[in-house]
Amino acid sequence: MPEQLTISLNEILFIFTRAGFGVNAPIGVSEDFARSNMWLAENGFDPSLCSVAALDSLDEGKSSLSIERSDDGFSGPSSQYLSALQASVSVLDGIKGEQNVEFTVANVDSPLLVVAALGANQVESWKVCWCDEVGADFQVNFMANGQWQIISDSASAIELSKGATMQVSLLDDTQPALEGNIQRFDSKVEKAKILQTGIAVHQHWDAIYAYFSRCLVKSTAESRASGAGAGLVDTD
């Protein structure tokens, strides 16, 4: 086994869908969560880094899947973070279904997952801005043809950003952008690289896998003998 564990995009789809389900997110929401993680991986990020925080937060009751829609946007219960699993699909539905030009999404636990949901759905000409609970500012711009960029001066990784009230709006060249370092991405190019190398995952992978494992059923002698195909000894 290679020292560095690498996984495939299909494994991300399989594992993350069930990891979301493992913290009681609805299966449809979990499917979108997994596709968001695929997009993160396609763009060179370790998807387990921000996702394990979102799953932990839900599992520990610090985040909630409950969401309310107001004229301004989306919010969750005041005493908890709004889970990025729910926030991401709601924002996406808002963009696709309502054609609104701006949303506020309050107190999201893992804002990069909201960004990833937009990226995974090929959203173009939108931007997402936020300031997180430690005061770090981020802006993500989605341009055409899979081109996107992160603008930030923060020293901390975007995957670890937490507790953010996000502004999602149309990308307008006439408005000043956030000042900071710009990281540019071309999703198609990044994905082509990843398909040749696989996705490197690090220490948080075990925690993701543990959530996934909640969807597995303990094996018994009876289920082993009766519930599956083929015989126990097959010589012919």
Add this chain to the structure above:
Amino acid sequence: MPFSAKLDEAMMRRPEQVMRLDRMGSSFPTRLSFMRALIRRMSKEQWKFERLRQDVDTNGFGVSVYAAHTPERTYSLVAFTQNIPADMRTDRVIAEVWDATFNLFDGVPTQDDIDYLAKNTPKQEGGRFRPSELSLARANKSLRLFEHIVSSLAEGKQPDVDLVASVGYIMRTTAVYGSGKFGCADRAKIADREECKVSFHMELLAVYLIRWFTIDLVETIAKQRGGNKAANLEPHIRQFIGVGNSTGLGMAPFLLKHPVLIHNWVTAKETALARVRSLETPIKGSLGAFTQSVRQVSQHLKEWRVADKIQSARIEQLEGEVSELSNWCDDESNLVKPYPWNGIYQFAEDNFSLECQEMVVSLVIEPHGALVDDLADTMLATTVPQFEAGMSLAMLKSIVKDYYAWATSIDFSLSESQHYFWYYSEDKLEPRFGSKGVDDGVDQEMPLAIGRDADDLNEQLKTALDDSTVGEFVLQCPQFRHIIRRIQNTALRPYAEVQDNLLGETMRPLDLLRFKLAFFGASKFDPKSDLWTRISMYQGAPMPDQLSYADHDDWAFPIRPKNVS
């Protein structure tokens, strides 16, 4: 469409007729099936095949590499063989050892690659693989046939053809993984390559090379055992040897998780049938080819012998019906009418079992390669179902009413309607089929209860306002996101959905398996229970040195070789 034909839309069978479990469980391969299409591609593009390495001992244990050279690139089968205890030879996912293990490698492996794979491939699910590996597979010997062929050839004799026919393969695969499993290459890596675009072509290339490997292996061992006295298999016996396969529940979730793909597969097959039925006059020679194939299929049925009582009875009935069809075709007045192919199909639908109807579908499509073979290239998917948040609930309700009456008419309050559930075992993630009230794991049920979920949604929609949107609805009811996405897809792709209750007491997973395996091109379905079946793959298909033959595509419903005692 390469051969001009008007498609009469009325000739398309409806999804509610096609996508029923009993009919799906009566499926047969057609000339559009993936193995058939792959063989045609190999022949047309003049692929070259080469054994690059065979380092095996006198028992055949070691490593071998077999290459397929396409016009653009090379794919290599890396095969490891080993001695295993007889009592550990199981076809189940939970197996730990196998007689042979394989990877299909993207290119030609270096010694470093082979060293890496030697540490991982024999472990199968316990190993880790890389994007250079396109598939992962394993196979077990038919101990009976393997030894019989080796000892016969070592003595300079040909094997007993009756025994060859009764087993059909030297080795039996028990899993062929692809598409990113265990770290292997994602499908996206190869999806743009012409030879990889159609579903499962790389997995089935691996199986084709495995077949060649098994035949080469027995001949090699026989030579080492018999020396100069040893013989090779006669070409027509070689051609009749396929690769076995044991297939269990793993295939069933796949069908349900890939609705776009399934729609496209079924649409291709149904379009092919409709094109043929739409022919007002037969293409020259096609009726003769058909009547000839009806006679050949009678022999195929005589050789299709299984222990399963249900399938045996079905085969017996099928034999009688094919005989009746043959007699009907012998009456020229039945075939000289306009639209003779529609007449044949309609006669079968009006008079015969589903098993016979589906066999007739295969038989009438068979002589129409020029008319239908282009459809094989459409049997793929490049999109995934999208969630359309802007759809009105009025529209969603209308789709449920039009496409899911089969689900909303089921009374899910009855225990027999929710008798089973699907789950993954922690035991190597083996898919299992549990009984409610008997087996643990209901809380971890796989999301495959399509009918029940559609019915639940339908109930919830009754109190929802028509002019609100789906996006607004799922804010309050996020548990329906999954089924709504599925239903929205079905409105675009109506062959996507199995229109039966997959939880019901009478549900047989076997029907799903046979449906999918028929698309692969498998034959000789040999059910071992309602949960798994054995099959043959590539039986009758040309070997690599026969791909240039004019009859390379003539291997539907193979029959045992003649002129060999």
